[in-house]
Amino acid sequence: MRIDVVTLFPELVDHAARFGVTGRALERGLWQLATWNPRDFATDSYRTVDDRPYGGGPGMVMLAEPLSRAVAAARAAQRDAGYATTRTIHLSPSGAPLTHRRVAELAAAPAAAYVLVAGRYEGIDERFVAREVDEEIAIGDFVVSGGELPALMLIDAIVRQRPGVLNDTESAVQDSFVAGLLDCPHYTRPERYEGDAVPEVLLSGHHDDIRRWRLMQSLGRTRERRPALLEGRALTKEESALLAAYGREAQEQQQ
Numbered sequence: 001m002r003i004d005v006v007t008l009f010p011e012l013v014d015h016a017a018r019f020g021v022t023g024r025a026l027e028r029g030l031w032q033l034a035t036w037n038p039r040d041f042a043t044d045s046y047r048t049v050d051d052r053p054y055g056g057g058p059g060m061v062m063l064a065e066p067l068s069r070a071v072a073a074a075r076a077a078q079r080d081a082g083y084a085t086t087r088t089i090h091l092s093p094s095g096a097p098l099t100h101r102r103v104a105e106l107a108a109a110p111a112a113a114y115v116l117v118a119g120r121y122e123g124i125d126e127r128f129v130a131r132e133v134d135e136e137i138a139i140g141d142f143v144v145s146g147g148e149l150p151a152l153m154l155i156d157a158i159v160r161q162r163p164g165v166l167n168d169t170e171s172a173v174q175d176s177f178v179a180g181l182l183d184c185p186h187y188t189r190p191e192r193y194e195g196d197a198v199p200e201v202l203l204s205g206h207h208d209d210i211r212r213w214r215l216m217q218s219l220g221r222t223r224e225r226r227p228a229l230l231e232g233r234a235l236t237k238e239e240s241a242l243l244a245a246y247g248r249e250a251q252e253q254q255q
């Protein structure tokens with residue numbers, strides 16, 4: 001897998017991607033990263049990349065031409081590296097909200113190459129989007145200052161789904177959302193922290209009790225915090241029973 005990012009802040013993307021799981025995977029050659037600065041593709045002596053919006057209004061809009069030339073350079077480099085197909089994704093507040101399903105699809109293509117376009121200012125000239133962009137993705141219903149952090153989030157989510165990136169203990173298979181439920185609570189040493197004990201069952205050594213307790217916590221938390229996740233999911237007999245037990249325990253704790 002190869003990912004090329006078009007950004008006015010290439011150092012931000014390059015630096016951040018070298019930490020943690022994505023950084024280790026880069027070192028191991030499990031994916032490749034390159035960044036392209038549209039400023040390097042500007043044609044005037046001021047290296048202009050933005051201008052005022054037609055029709056007026058606040059802020060600036062990124063010029064189509066430097067972006068287009070940067071994307072062309074990224075695609076050419078991908079082709080030279082042996083990638084036959086590529087997809088161009090614009091990180092945009094107006095894009096489709098990112099989901100685990102979409103991440104898994106983007107990660108599944110065996111020899112995929114992506115060009116991610118991260119914008120700054122108020123946005124980018126729509127003619128660039130219409131001509132060059134295959135897909136627009138948002139990371140949530142909140143505003144951040146540019147597409148770089150969203151691009152890094154997309155990269156991180158894709159790379160951790162790639163074969164061989166996570167070790168067994170990190171395995172993405174059991175991740176929250178994958179199973180359609182929120183994660184259970186976690187505990188480590190000490191057994192008593194400022195008077196707060198670890199739940200008994202986790203010290204019991206009864207693996208099936210522990211599995212049931214964790215599943216019950218996941219179900220209960222999902223109902224409390226993200227009820228819509230449960231509505232889109234059928235419960236097994238065991239799950240229904242555990243969810244009812246979670247409700248009873250919560251009531252007992254109130255008394």
Ligand code: 9D3
Nearest residue numbers: 091092093122138139143144145146147150
């Ligand atoms: C009032 C118009 N604003 C749109 C909500 C202008 C605007 C604000 C922030 C335009 C671009 C940005 C920068 N944000 C992104 O590039 C971005 C983003 C986001 O802000 N939220 C969620 N997902 C994303 S993906 C890229």
